[in-house]
Amino acid sequence: MAQGSKIARLEKAETQRPSRSFWRDAFAFILRDRLTLFAISVLLIATLICSLSPMIIEGVFGLDANDTSIPDRFKLPGEDGFLLGTDQLGRDQFLRLLYGGRVSLTIAYLASVLTVFIGITLGLLAGYYGRRIDDLISWGINTLSAIPPLFLLLIAAAVWEPSTEVLIVVLAALGWVGTSRLVRGEVLSLKERDYVLAARALGASDFRILIFHILPNVFSIVMVTMTIIAGNLILIESGLSYLGMGIQPPTPTWGNMLTDSRSYFVTGVHLIFSPGILIMITVLCFYLVGDGLRDALDPRRYQQ
Numbered sequence: 001m002a003q004g005s006k007i008a009r010l011e012k013a014e015t016q017r018p019s020r021s022f023w024r025d026a027f028a029f030i031l032r033d034r035l036t037l038f039a040i041s042v043l044l045i046a047t048l049i050c051s052l053s054p055m056i057i058e059g060v061f062g063l064d065a066n067d068t069s070i071p072d073r074f075k076l077p078g079e080d081g082f083l084l085g086t087d088q089l090g091r092d093q094f095l096r097l098l099y100g101g102r103v104s105l106t107i108a109y110l111a112s113v114l115t116v117f118i119g120i121t122l123g124l125l126a127g128y129y130g131r132r133i134d135d136l137i138s139w140g141i142n143t144l145s146a147i148p149p150l151f152l153l154l155i156a157a158a159v160w161e162p163s164t165e166v167l168i169v170v171l172a173a174l175g176w177v178g179t180s181r182l183v184r185g186e187v188l189s190l191k192e193r194d195y196v197l198a199a200r201a202l203g204a205s206d207f208r209i210l211i212f213h214i215l216p217n218v219f220s221i222v223m224v225t226m227t228i229i230a231g232n233l234i235l236i237e238s239g240l241s242y243l244g245m246g247i248q249p250p251t252p253t254w255g256n257m258l259t260d261s262r263s264y265f266v267t268g269v270h271l272i273f274s275p276g277i278l279i280m281i282t283v284l285c286f287y288l289v290g291d292g293l294r295d296a297l298d299p300r301r302y303q304q
Helices: 004-018 023-032 035-063 093-129 131-146 151-159 165-176 177-190 192-203 206-242 254-264 271-294 299-303
Strands: none
Touching: 023 035, 023 271, 035 093, 035 271, 093 165, 093 177, 093 206, 093 254, 093 271, 131 177, 151 165, 151 206, 165 177, 165 206, 177 206, 192 206, 192 254, 206 254, 206 271, 254 271
């Protein structure tokens, strides 16, 4: 009897608990996930510091990350007031990391958002309308998938000057394939669900069905994909800099700073560690956020 009354009380408490939406449950899960919260905090702090510090440094202190001082070449961290030392031209390594982080994070954020936007749009159209539209978009997906991405990136870098804006557009134009294929597969399943058929029977337009009925159901998957893409884009930018096809000095990025430091491994070994560690930490945090979002937005977790 005691066991039965305890079960009855638990069932009553469960029924009296106010229901929460899927997104509120996901948000509550993330708040309990300390590792994901830590990764989000690191990315937010890094973004704020790299975004605001250069403006403060220029406006208040009148310093420039590209100011050279030959007598101050290869200063070690902490020497003569240089927090992270100086490079081969006597430039402050700490200031250049702040400026470089602004460029690298801008590429990661904007290119990932633009990539996901293109992928969602084409994936929705291909999966919902099918037929010729699906054939055309699928042909584009298969064509781009058959060509090595590095080959296309090298061609684009040779044709256009690799500035920040050009690199964002090129990376987005070549990186939407995976997102589009993923969204297309989900839409092919979702468009046959009862709620979509009911909306169509009530006279809802295709635009309304896509935006209000199908898109919310693929948005959770896309959010996870976007964090992974952002981390990959930082690595791609670093790889292009290594090949000499990335953003060119004197504009600093973490990628070209790490590449330039290869030639001074003996005389300026400290130049290697700071950009390399920042790239590693940032990419790892993006992956951790994606992993946390995947767990929080997994519908099967709420069915257990």
